[in-house]
Structure formats: C-alpha cells, structure tokens
Amino acid sequence: MDMIKDKEIVVPGQVLAKGMDFIPSSATFRDGEDIVASRIGLAQVKGRVIQVIPLTGPYMPEVGDVVIGRIVDMNYNGWEIDIGHHIKPFLTVNDVVPKFKQRSSNFDMARIFNIGDIIRVTIIKAAKNDIKLGTRDRTFGRLNNGILVKIPSVKVPRVIGKKGSMISLLKDFSGCRIFVGKNGWIWISGDSDKELMIEKAVKLIDKEAHKSGLTEKIQRLLGIPEEDIKRMKESLLEENSEESVADEIQKVESALPEEEIQEKKPKAKKTTKKGDKK
Amino acid sequence: MSYTKRVDGRAFDELRPMSVKVGVLENALGSCLFQMGKTKVLAGVYGPRQLYPRFLRNPEKGTVRCFYNMYSFSVSDRKRPGPGRREKELSEKIAQALEPAVMLEKFPDAVVDVFVEIIQADAGTRCASICAASTALADAGMPMKDIVSSVAMGKIGDKICADIDKYEEDYEGGATDIPIAFMPRTGEITLLQLDGEISPEDLKKAISVGREKVKEIYEKQKEALTAKYKGDKQ
Amino acid sequence: MKTNVKKQILELAQQGKRIDDRAFDEFRPVSIEYDISVNAEGSAMVSLGNTKVNAGVKMDVAEPYPDSPNKGNLMVGLELSPIAAPQFEPGPPSIDSIEISRVIDRGVREANAVNFEKLCIKEGELVWQVFIDEYAIDSDGNVLDAGAIAAIAALANTKLPKLDEENKVDYKEKNSKKLELRNVPLACTVVKIENFLLVDPNSKEEEVADSKLTITMSEHGIHGIQKGNGVLTEQEIAECITLAKKATDKLRKQLKLK
Numbered sequence: 001m002d003m004i005k006d007k008e009i010v011v012p013g014q015v016l017a018k019g020m021d022f023i024p025s026s027a028t029f030r031d032g033e034d035i036v037a038s039r040i041g042l043a044q045v046k047g048r049v050i051q052v053i054p055l056t057g058p059y060m061p062e063v064g065d066v067v068i069g070r071i072v073d074m075n076y077n078g079w080e081i082d083i084g085h086h087i088k089p090f091l092t093v094n095d096v097v098p099k100f101k102q103r104s105s106n107f108d109m110a111r112i113f114n115i116g117d118i119i120r121v122t123i124i125k126a127a128k129n130d131i132k133l134g135t136r137d138r139t140f141g142r143l144n145n146g147i148l149v150k151i152p153s154v155k156v157p158r159v160i161g162k163k164g165s166m167i168s169l170l171k172d173f174s175g176c177r178i179f180v181g182k183n184g185w186i187w188i189s190g191d192s193d194k195e196l197m198i199e200k201a202v203k204l205i206d207k208e209a210h211k212s213g214l215t216e217k218i219q220r221l222l223g224i225p226e227e228d229i230k231r232m233k234e235s236l237l238e239e240n241s242e243e244s245v246a247d248e249i250q251k252v253e254s255a256l257p258e259e260e261i262q263e264k265k266p267k268a269k270k271t272t273k274k275g276d277k278k
Numbered sequence: 279m280s281y282t283k284r285v286d287g288r289a290f291d292e293l294r295p296m297s298v299k300v301g302v303l304e305n306a307l308g309s310c311l312f313q314m315g316k317t318k319v320l321a322g323v324y325g326p327r328q329l330y331p332r333f334l335r336n337p338e339k340g341t342v343r344c345f346y347n348m349y350s351f352s353v354s355d356r357k358r359p360g361p362g363r364r365e366k367e368l369s370e371k372i373a374q375a376l377e378p379a380v381m382l383e384k385f386p387d388a389v390v391d392v393f394v395e396i397i398q399a400d401a402g403t404r405c406a407s408i409c410a411a412s413t414a415l416a417d418a419g420m421p422m423k424d425i426v427s428s429v430a431m432g433k434i435g436d437k438i439c440a441d442i443d444k445y446e447e448d449y450e451g452g453a454t455d456i457p458i459a460f461m462p463r464t465g466e467i468t469l470l471q472l473d474g475e476i477s478p479e480d481l482k483k484a485i486s487v488g489r490e491k492v493k494e495i496y497e498k499q500k501e502a503l504t505a506k507y508k509g510d511k512q
Numbered sequence: 513m514k515t516n517v518k519k520q521i522l523e524l525a526q527q528g529k530r531i532d533d534r535a536f537d538e539f540r541p542v543s544i545e546y547d548i549s550v551n552a553e554g555s556a557m558v559s560l561g562n563t564k565v566n567a568g569v570k571m572d573v574a575e576p577y578p579d580s581p582n583k584g585n586l587m588v589g590l591e592l593s594p595i596a597a598p599q600f601e602p603g604p605p606s607i608d609s610i611e612i613s614r615v616i617d618r619g620v621r622e623a624n625a626v627n628f629e630k631l632c633i634k635e636g637e638l639v640w641q642v643f644i645d646e647y648a649i650d651s652d653g654n655v656l657d658a659g660a661i662a663a664i665a666a667l668a669n670t671k672l673p674k675l676d677e678e679n680k681v682d683y684k685e686k687n688s689k690k691l692e693l694r695n696v697p698l699a700c701t702v703v704k705i706e707n708f709l710l711v712d713p714n715s716k717e718e719e720v721a722d723s724k725l726t727i728t729m730s731e732h733g734i735h736g737i738q739k740g741n742g743v744l745t746e747q748e749i750a751e752c753i754t755l756a757k758k759a760t761d762k763l764r765k766q767l768k769l770k
Contacts, residue, residue, distance in 0.1 A: 010504075
C-alpha cells in the first residue's frame, strides 16, 4: 500500500502515503518518506495534500474562536474561566470594569460575574501556555438562565450543519436560544422541556456525527411529522447530494452564528445601580 | 529442562485469543477493554488537564500519569486493596511506555491521566495495561506518533514463548519474564524489563519474536478503534 | 450553572417529568453482567443507567470475631476509582467511598442476605470470611444504590471454594456449592429538590439536591437508613420510605439474580 483512500478512518501512527510528492497537513506529520496520521479521524486526500479530520479529541484553542466558558474561581483581581482546556484563562477586573467604577463603594465583583456563571467570549491569544480572552468585542458577555452541554469541539461543525442548516433547524423547532462555542460547549436557553430536547439532539449529533441520515434522526427527535421530513429531504437533495462528512466539516469551518447577546456590557448596568439582580 | 509443549496447546510464538473494545465508558474521554486470554484490563483516559501539585508541572511538555489498580478479586488469593510497591512501579513503567508515543509538546504544564483497572489476572497484566491504555489514548483523540503494543515474552524452560500465562510464569523448570512494548511502525522499544536468567542470544531472539507478535496485537487495536466509527457508514 | 440546572429540573418536575424520562419513584434501567472475573468466587458488573460498578467476592477462612463465634465474617469495600469520573482523585479512599462501603456492608449484614451461621466451619475457631470488593468505573450519580445491587449480584453469583483436609482453601478446585442468598436487601436513595422527592438521582439531580436519604429494604422491612446532607421533615421521611418500598419492590422483581 502506497496511499490511503480518501475518507478512510485512520488511527494515529498509520502511514497515509509514501514519498516526498505529498504534503502533510493537519493531524499528520512527516517521518522520512512517510506521511503519518497523528489522530483518529477521516483521511482526506486533496491532490498532493494529505490531512486527517479528527473524529474526537481535546479542544485546541485558536485566536478568534468564540467560546462558551464558565467562571470557576475569582479573587480581588478577576475571574478564572474554564473553557474546556487545561489552561484556565484569567480575566482581570481591570479589563472588564473601568478603574473609577471599581472605586465605587457599592462595587461588588460577584455582581458582574459570579462563580458558576456562563459567559461567551473570544480568544485573542492562544499560545501553548498562555490563553487570553477579549473583552472589547460584542461577543463578550454573560449568558443567563440557560443550560450548558459539552461535546468534543471537533463535532461543532456538525451541530452547525451545512450553511448553518442544523443549528437553524434546532432553533426553529424549539424556540430556544442556542450559542455554540468553538470549544464544543453549547449554551441552550428556552422552556425547560425544549432545552432538554435540544440537549438530547446535541448528544445524538455527537454520538452519530460520522453516520449518515443524521438530519432525519434529529428531525424525528424534534417531533417533526414524517411527511415534512420527506419534503425537506427532497428539497435538500438537489442542492447537495452525497457529500462526505469530511467535505462538510471543511465547509462550515467557522460558520458560527452571529447574534445579539443578552448583556453586552454587564459592567455598565451592574455597577451603577444598587442592583437586586442576582 | 526442556519445555516441550505449552499447557494450553499454543505454539511457542502464539498469542492467546484477544478481544479489544473501545468507548466502553461514558465519563472517560477515551476507554478500552482489552482481554488477552484470561487477562482482562479496563483503561480510561482523562485530560489533558491541570496538573497538581503545581511543582510537578513541566513547562516544556505535558506529563503522562498512570495509575495501575489491581482488583482485589482479580487473583486467586485476595489482593489487599490499594497500591503497594509493585503497583507503584508498574504505574511508572506503563506511563514511561506510553509517553514517547503521545505528542506532549502540545500540552505544556498539563497532565494526561491514564487509569488501568485489572479486572482479571492471568499474567502479562502490565503488557495488557499498555495495550489497553494506548488504545484508550487514541480513542480519546490524543495526538500520537503511534499506538503502543506490548507483549509478555518469556523464556520458559528452554523455549522462547510469546504471551506467557500464569502457569508458565510459575513454571518449575525456570521462567524468565520479558515484558516488552513497541511502537509498531518504527519498531522502537518503549518498555523492556527482565526477571530471571537468559543468554544475550536468547534475549535478542525474544525481542525479535516480540517485535513480530505485536503486529498482530496492533491490528486488533486498530480494528477496534476504526470499528467504533464504521457503524452504518454509507 | 448549578442554578440553571436546578431551574430546569424543577420546571420539569412541576410537569411530573425528570431530565432522564422516568417517574419520580423509578430506578434507572438496571443490567447485570455476571462472571466478569474468573478468579473471584463470584462477580458481576452492574449498570444503573450510566453508573457502572464492578463487584467481586473473594472468600477465605479466618478466626471468627469474638462477639460472633458461630458466624462468618463480612467485609465490604467500594472504591470510587478515578476512572469513574473526573472529580474522583487517586489516593486513599475518600470519605464518600468509606460511607458508601459502610452503608452497603450494613445492608448485607443486617438483612442477613446470606446465612452467616452456615459460614461457620468450627465454632469459635474457624469461619468463612466474605470479602465484597467493588469498584465504580463510570459514575452518573448514586453509586451507592448501584453498589448495593452489585454486592447482591456478586453474592448471588458466588460459589464456595474447596477446603482441603487441613482446612486450607484450595482456589484451584472449584466447588459447585453456591452461597445461598436468603434475602435481597436493596438500597434506595431519595433526594429532595425543593418540594420534590426523587428516587435514584442521576449526577445532575444529586448535584442540586437539598437533602438526601438512603433506605435499605428487603421484603422483611427496613434494614438501614442513612441521611445525607440537608434537612427533612417527619412527613417527608415517611414519604421517602413509601417511595423506597415501591421502588425496591419493583426492582427486586426485575433483577435476574443467579
């Protein structure tokens, strides 16, 4: 064997191709003449470029990723955020609240972010041993009254779907507000039973991301009538028949939903009034 | 003393029947149930995660930690629960056998924890642990240079045997244990221990037989990992 | 996050629902795999939903305790192995694992799950010693109830080893004599979340619970009670007992013990 077949499932250490004609791309490495897979995933051959689309694995942050995080600790300086990575980035209070407001007598850090709060935030630095979070753009803010579901970050494109088809399906049929973090943390807010339904749908996507017929399974789970499922399937067929999971994952790379967030600047509101908000 | 025939009728270089299953646990990020004859091991992987105590952290690359836990009922005479000197040594050896295969430079300061539970023991538990653990690491999606495969080689009487069992380990005519682990692609050795008496020539032979035999184990590991995703693929 | 999950659980509870689709007085699905370890005298893996526990019985001979010269000895240990959940740490048994072990131990002992008098070989001198060792391998809450089922399953699976002429145990010779189960004690943990009482909490329910009560019951009645955190009224305890009776009776019928 000289060459792996496109879309074949490969394991770490597996030789994908021999010879200097090929170029190793993501989740692969070169060892002498060989191009070798470094993670379990689907092999992808595009001309001379060989890469592996991982099927699971730890979240590797990249600059620009919009992620969902959770406040896990705080001190007088700021907050420690869990984003599903072994580094828990620190958000300093100075980045979030202007100095003069901090001096106010009724200033209380826990009113801005308390332990257990869920936030949405963008990664602005992703070095191997240092991750920094941005506080200046519109994605930044606390997410109230929802639930958090965690899946491997590599499955995020499947939750979004082709051109955002899956995520709009989930939103439209549940009426829930959903934010999908690049880190695989998903925040869902709506009626409790709808939240539960979306949680189940997301877990099903995680379990069966590599299998065919996923959209129909999700439609059934959401309680969409069979005739409508059929109709939707037919209308979709013309658009994109028989595309592989790998192609799909490529296409939706960074198609995260752009939406208004609930509280853009919690600091402004929170510090000015003697809030009785929790 | 001549060892003419193996008790269970295997050829001298024949492995016991193997069974490998991945994704058997919900909470662990990667898991594997590995059975070789009557030796049965469950491995689970967590991480990369923050390493405590802090002074153990390595800012240049991540750490692999292993905890080898032998069930008290895995052996004939009940083993006292909790890690003794043997378990601590084996944990360290298993971690060292796995570490070269994991691309730890991607996770400085972090730790990848590997827990192995010996459910049933019939010799070769450290080798089975390494096989289970490396398969579980791959199942967790960890970036790796290779999957590690390991076999309990031995010189039983005057014969070099592959995958020795408890009877052979206790063989009265003399038994030398040679647990050995390879990265099958490159043939690099990540674990080698020896306990007994052997000539340099015989040791070389045992290593080269081991090198061949782990290929069979590797195929089973690979099969189990890909089977998880094959399902009803179009 | 804690409060959000609690809100979800409470809103569903008001509609009579739980996050994993079952009734308030219902255990999660139970399955048992026997003979997971041949060197054990009896063994089983029990799944209670996604909570999984491996259990094994080892038997040995020993001197009886002075206060029970004609009875076999019993020892139960359950380890919350770090393989089972990210928050479980390696090291000596945690206080949780000690408490779980002791509650299971008392259930088996007080309900006389096995006839301990039959485990006497020579009164005051030699008796059988029964070790039930358990290891959680996957935790989605309520390891205790799963462990109690696993203890019973492993006991039901146990065959006595042979004794030689000098009263030494010969583990190589398998005796076909089964350890007879006389009674089937089952633990039932009930949590209180605001004004709702839920049987067999999963990890999310456990996390937000205000109080917790474990009741061990057999057909003959109550054999053990262990209150966890929080407070309960007299009436709530009575309700917990009703729930536990109903749930354990149903589960006992479903269990396929061998």
